[in-house]
Amino acid sequence: xxxxxxxxPIAAVVDLVxxxxxxxxxxxxxxxxxxxxxxxxxxxxxxxxxxxxxxxxSVLEFRYGALADFSAVNREKVGGTFAFTAKNLLISxxxxxxxxxxxxFPFRLINRDWDxxxxxxxxxxxTGVLTAIxxxxxxxxxxxxxxxxIPGYVVLISMYLRFVVTEVxxxxxxxxxxxxxxxLLLIGIHGExxxxxLSQVLSINDLFFQRQSIQNGxxxxxxxxxxxxxxxxxxxxxxxxxxxxxSWRSFKVGLSPFGVLTFVMFIIGFIAGxxxxxxxxxxxxxxxxxxxxxxAAYSIWYDFTSEALVYLYTPILFMFILLHYDIVxxxxxxxxxxxxxxxxxxxxxxxxxxxxxxxxxxPIPDMISSAALAxxxxxxxxxxERIVNSLIDDSASIKETVPDFTRPEMDDxxxxxxxxxxxxxxxxxxxxxxxxxxxxxxxxxx
Amino acid sequence: MSMDEPPxxxxxxITQESRVPTAVALxxxxxxxxxxxxxxxxxxxxxxxxxxxxxxxxxxFDTQTHTMQAxxxxxxxxxxxxxxxxxxxxxxxxxxIGSIDIVITSEEEEAVSVQCDSVAxxxxxxxxxxxxxxxxxxxxxxxxxxxxxxxxxxxxxxxDGQSTTILAVNEFQALQPWTETGWGVGTLSVDLELDVNTxxxxxxxISQDTDEEITxxxxxxxxxxxxxxxx
Numbered sequence: 001x002x003x004x005x006x007x008x009p010i011a012a013v014v015d016l017v018x019x020x021x022x023x024x025x026x027x028x029x030x031x032x033x034x035x036x037x038x039x040x041x042x043x044x045x046x047x048x049x050x051x052x053x054x055x056x057x058s059v060l061e062f063r064y065g066a067l068a069d070f071s072a073v074n075r076e077k078v079g080g081t082f083a084f085t086a087k088n089l090l091i092s093x094x095x096x097x098x099x100x101x102x103x104x105f106p107f108r109l110i111n112r113d114w115d116x117x118x119x120x121x122x123x124x125x126x127t128g129v130l131t132a133i134x135x136x137x138x139x140x141x142x143x144x145x146x147x148x149x150i151p152g153y154v155v156l157i158s159m160y161l162r163f164v165v166t167e168v169x170x171x172x173x174x175x176x177x178x179x180x181x182x183x184l185l186l187i188g189i190h191g192e193x194x195x196x197x198l199s200q201v202l203s204i205n206d207l208f209f210q211r212q213s214i215q216n217g218x219x220x221x222x223x224x225x226x227x228x229x230x231x232x233x234x235x236x237x238x239x240x241x242x243x244x245x246x247s248w249r250s251f252k253v254g255l256s257p258f259g260v261l262t263f264v265m266f267i268i269g270f271i272a273g274x275x276x277x278x279x280x281x282x283x284x285x286x287x288x289x290x291x292x293x294x295x296a297a298y299s300i301w302y303d304f305t306s307e308a309l310v311y312l313y314t315p316i317l318f319m320f321i322l323l324h325y326d327i328v329x330x331x332x333x334x335x336x337x338x339x340x341x342x343x344x345x346x347x348x349x350x351x352x353x354x355x356x357x358x359x360x361x362x363p364i365p366d367m368i369s370s371a372a373l374a375x376x377x378x379x380x381x382x383x384x385e386r387i388v389n390s391l392i393d394d395s396a397s398i399k400e401t402v403p404d405f406t407r408p409e410m411d412d413x414x415x416x417x418x419x420x421x422x423x424x425x426x427x428x429x430x431x432x433x434x435x436x437x438x439x440x441x442x443x444x445x446x
Numbered sequence: 447m448s449m450d451e452p453p454x455x456x457x458x459x460i461t462q463e464s465r466v467p468t469a470v471a472l473x474x475x476x477x478x479x480x481x482x483x484x485x486x487x488x489x490x491x492x493x494x495x496x497x498x499x500x501x502x503x504x505x506x507f508d509t510q511t512h513t514m515q516a517x518x519x520x521x522x523x524x525x526x527x528x529x530x531x532x533x534x535x536x537x538x539x540x541x542x543i544g545s546i547d548i549v550i551t552s553e554e555e556e557a558v559s560v561q562c563d564s565v566a567x568x569x570x571x572x573x574x575x576x577x578x579x580x581x582x583x584x585x586x587x588x589x590x591x592x593x594x595x596x597x598x599x600x601x602x603x604x605x606d607g608q609s610t611t612i613l614a615v616n617e618f619q620a621l622q623p624w625t626e627t628g629w630g631v632g633t634l635s636v637d638l639e640l641d642v643n644t645x646x647x648x649x650x651x652i653s654q655d656t657d658e659e660i661t662x663x664x665x666x667x668x669x670x671x672x673x674x675x676x677x
Contacts, residue, residue, distance in 0.1 A: 107458050157475075158459040158468045165464040203482045206489040213493050222490060229486040230479060237475040244467075287496060289618040405458060 006061055007303075010353050011311035012054035014346055018315050019047030021342045022322055026417045029329035034415040036397060038116065039105040040327045041420035042097050043318055049094035052428065054311075056087035079138070085435040088142055092130050093427055095145045096123050098189045102152035102159075106181050106325070106398045109155065111407040116415055120423050127427050135438050137221075146227035149189070153234045156186050157241055164245045168252045177401050179245070180258045181325055186238045187265070188317050193235020194265055195306045198273020200236035205229075207283050208276070214286040239269055268305050275301055300361050308357070312350045319346060326397040340388050344380055347387070351376045496615060502676040503620045506609040507669040510538060514664040520640035521657045530634040530664050532574070537668055543630030544605035544669040546576075548597040550587070550638065553659040563658050564590035564641040569597055574632030576601040590643060601630045605669060617673055624671035636662060 022044035026037055064077045078084045100119055103109045110118070130145055160182040167175035187194065199205045209228060243266045246259040275298055276283075285292040319342070322328050329335055352373055359369050380387070399406045460468060512535045516528050537543065550567040566588040571578050577600040578585075587595035600606075604623070614620035640658050 109458065153475075154472065155459065157471050158464070161467045161471060162457070162459055162461055162464040165467065166461060169463055200482060201478065203485045206482065206486045209486070210489045210493045214497060222487065225486050225490045226483065229482050233475060233479040233482055237471065237478055240474065241471045287493075288616070290622060 006058070007307060007311040007353060007357075008054050008061060009058045010349060011315070012051050012058055014051075014312070014315045014349055015047045015054060016051030018319055018342060018346065019044050019051055021338060022047065022328060023417065023421060025328040025335050025338060027421075028334060029332060031332075032327075032329050033397070033399065034410045035104070035108050035399070036327045037417055038108075038119070038415045038420075039101075040322065041415075041417055041424075042101050042104060042119075043322060043327065045420065045424045046094050046097045046101070047315065047318060048424075049090050049097070049428070053087050053090035053094065056083040056090065059083040060087065080439060082435050082439045085135075085139075085439055086432055088134060088139055089127075089131055089431040089435060090428075092134070092142075092145050093123070093127050093424075093431065096126050096130075096148060099145075099148040099152050101189070102155040102185065105185070105327075106159075106178055107405065108407055108410075113410070113414075116410070120419075124423065124427060127430070131431065131434060135434070140221045141223045141227075143225075143227035143231070144221075144223040146231040149231060149234055152189070153186075153238065156182050156189075157238065160186070160241065160245060164249055168249060174402050176256070177325075177396075178398070178405075179249075180256075181321060181398075183242055183246075183258055183262065184317055184321055186242065187261075188314055188321070190231070190235040190238045191265075191314055191317075192306050192310045193232045194239040194242075195235075195269045195272050195309060196232060196276075197236040197239040197266070197269040199276045200232045201240075202273060202277070204276055204280065205232050207280065211283050211286045211291070215291050239266060242266075272301070272305060296361075303357060303360075308354070312353060316346060316350060319343070320391065323391045324395045326395045326400070330392040330395055336388075336392075339392065340384065343388050343391065344384055347380055348377065351380075500613045500615055502611050503614055503617070504609065504674045504676055505612050505620070505624075506672050506674075507544070507605075507607055508541075508672060509544070509607060509670075510541060510668045512536075512666040512668065514666070516662045516664075517659060518638060518662070519657050519659045520638060522640060522642035525637060525639045527570070528636045528638065528662055530636070532630055532632060532634060532666065535666055535668075538670075541668040541670045542602055542624075542627070544600075544602045544607060544667045546599045546601060546634060547665040547667065548599075548636060549663045549665075550595040550597070550636075551661045551663070552592060553661075561643045562590050562592040563643050564588065565595065565658065565660060566637075566639040566641075567595050567597060567662070568637040568639075569599055570635040570637055572632065572635050574634060575629050576632075577603060582606070590641075597636075599634075602626070602669070603629070607667065607669065611676065617675075620673045621671055630666075634664065636664075638662070 022040055026032060026040045026044065032040070060078050060081070060083045063083070064081075100122060103115070104119070108115065126145075126148070133144075134142055160179050163175045163179040163182065166172065167179060193200070196205055199208075206225075206229070209225065242262045246256075246262040250256070250259050279294055279298050282292045282294055323330055323339065323343075328339075330339060355369050355373055355376070358364065359366075399409075514530050516530075518526055518528065520526055532543065535543075548567070548569065550565060552563060552565050567586070569583075569585040571585070577583055580600045582598065582600050584596070584598045587597050589595050602624075603626070612620055614622075638660055640660065642656060642658065
């Protein structure tokens with residue numbers, strides 16, 4: 001058996017590789033439509049921000065020890081460090097892009113000339129405002145940005161139900177592609193909190209945050225706790241809506257792969273909720289007596305579900321959206337080899353991590369796990385073409401799939417990847433410099 | 447909405463059929479958000495009070511003692527080791543051994559004796575679980591003035607038997623330092639040494655003062671911690 005190790009460094013590599021590759025492919029694909037360029041840049045930069053944030057988390061892990069329960073960092077240990085400051089600010093930046101993504105994908109909802117500038121300026125201004133708030137309050141209100149997810153959530157839920165209902169009513173299979181991608185976006189944005197749906201419905205997640213606050217010395221702020229509660233509720237209700245929608249659709253039309261994915265996540269959340277109820281004594285121990293550790297089985301369950309979903313499956317999900325919805329130009333020969341490398345690389349990294357995780361609780365000798373990994377490598381190499389082709393050949397953009405729904409395209413010269421890279425690159429540099437400056441000045445952590 | 451409508455007019459977010467499920471979904475969201483928010487706010491206040499308050503507690507100790515005695519007659523220049531098995535002590539429920547006091551007394555009295563014999567006593571460090579390096583522990587003593595020798599071994603960390611005030615977030619954590627187990631397990635080992643002193647200028651023709659009766663009194667102090675909140 002091996003010791004359970006953090007997935008954060010793996011997630012950092014996976015997210016950064018995919019993010020940089022996406023931006024690189026977009027820059028080399030002049031034929032891509034302006035809408036797809038915007039969406040590609042948003043997805044690419046979400047992955048870059050997340051990847052950089054995970055790098056900072058890895059630094060905290062290596063330097064100050066492993067993360068506490070639920071990947072939380074101990075504020076008493078790491079508060080005021082450069083890595084902690086940069087990690088939180090980069091996460092904030094990725095949240096802002098995630099919050100705005102539903103207004104541009106699958107459809108460009110605002111569809112005005114100024115919406116691109118709204119996106120760029122919105123991210124810059126909110127980054128500046130939130131950075132100032134967090135630095136001045138020593139991250140006491142961190143997570144308040146979760147309130148920004150509400151408009152996007154309303155858009156995605158409405159769009160999902162609208163397209164599921166219309167698909168079943170009109171028997172229009174084209175519309176399934178829209179409800180699936182909206183569902184995938186909901187999972188990509190709210191995936192982790194979806195696995196806590198039962199706990200949120202039972203309203204016991206607050207006890208877990210109470211434990212974390214006491215255990216990790218977190219500052220108490222109504223805005224921060226409100227933000228956490230909102231995020232958890234959005235995840236829980238998104239899960240319930242997807243479950244209801246997919247159940248109804250399965251009954252009317254038949255089971256689909258996305259339906260299976262939804263049911264699996266629903267069951268995971270159900271089991272996780274029961275597990276949370278079972279460990280409530282441990283959760284309350286910090287408040288009533290002194291903090292007790294969670295049982296090993298509970299931690300393993302969390303590693304395999306919520307944490308794996310965030311760190312390993314979310315990048316794969318974004319990769320699927322990028323390729324299957326033709327956001328990056330998958331048809332060009334120059335891009336195809338890079339896409340192949342990325343797909344195989346990511347699948348291998350994730351497979352080997354899962355094998356390591358399994359090895360952490362099952363007494364599998366190294367020889368057998370090595371052989372299993374070799375089998376996985378063999379399968380991926382042997383079926384590499386089939387896997388990549390199945391992703392690419394069936395791919396079609398939203399515009400090709402449902403032309404009757406798409407709005408007029410903006411001028412092709414309007415959204416150059418270079419502009420996005422300059423603006424979001426500037427945001428990244430701003431975050432890194434201000435983190436360095438403020439931690440160097442000793443303003444934080446006091 | 448149907449497919450024969452003009453493309454640009456098709457709504458992306460809502461149709462007549464999806465209006466009800468969307469409204470229900472958003473209503474459920476609002477209800478769950480309200481309920482959980484109320485819970486969160488309640489716990490936020492409780493946690494805030496918990497984290498910010500660090501009340502004072504009065505810590506006092508109930509004590510009980512257990513005594514053991516050994517009377518030994520030592521010859522001149524003899525070193526003798528005495529063993530006291532602490533496992534033979536019956537420790538009341540909830541109590542722990544806090545410290546051990548040893549008093550070594552010789553039969554001679556200063557007023558009576560012309561010249562007192564020299565007596566030395568040492569607590570020998572062994573596998574008895576105690577605070578051997580604590581500065582309060584007095585492990586060696588020697589006397590040639592017919593006075594008792596006092597030795598002390600602190601067994602439980604920081605135990606001095608005195609009441610005090612402490613800061614802790616709750617009763618459990620206030621008592622936490624005083625509920626450790628495993629201290630005072632083993633055998634107390636004491637070395638005695640006698641050096642008979644003959645008065646200067648006197649000759650002891652029949653060699654009568656060649657030994658000494660030494661009494662070793664061992665007092666084991668057991669304690670139970672009590673805590674009360676200072677209002």
